[in-house]
Amino acid sequence: MNRIKELRKKADISIDQLSLELKEKGINISASAISKYEREQRKPKPETWRALADYFDVSVPYLRGATTYEILDLNEKGIYGYVTEAMDRAFNDYAFLPETKERVLKAIAYSIDDGEFN
Incomplete structure (x- = not known):
């Protein structure tokens, strides 16, 4: 969604x-x-x-429905950017399905929401 x-x-x-x-x-x-x-x-x-x-002046994870907050703070932007870049390379190298990538990114975003990266 x-x-x-x-x-x-x-x-x-x-x-x-x-x-x-x-x-x-x-x-x-x-x-x-x-x-x-x-x-x-x-x-x-x-x-x-x-x-x-x-x-729309929101974060990509919020727009994609992966997070409940609109704006990422600088720490979260860094984490999300790094992880997204790493995931893009990994998924391109190993040809994972886009749905698998989406689930992994959502899990990471939800971990950020829950404060597991603080």
């Missing part, structure tokens, strides 16, 4: 408006793609997650 639709509705903008505003910032994401992301019929690429998270 991602939060794209929830945040878009909270911002009171349509899918078309979101696509247009992103294009004005140099980010080319079609309204059709956004609609598919919201219905989870298609998964955004990492750079798309980042662009959407930046647009």
Whole structure:
């Protein structure tokens, strides 16, 4: 469950408006793609997650539905960034399924939520 639709509705903008505003910032994401992301019929690429998270001013884990908080503190950003990069390399090298990667990243994010990294 991602939060794209929830945040878009909270911002009171349509899918078309979101696509247009992103294009004005140099980010080319079609309204059709956004609609598919919201219905989870298609998964955004990492750079798309980042662009959407930046647009809504939330963290990528929050946007993806992996955490309950919107903003990561600097320590958490560092941990999440390092782990995500390491996981990307590992999953690319060992060809794990995207669903497996998602479960691992969620488990790490939930550990951050529970304060296990403090």
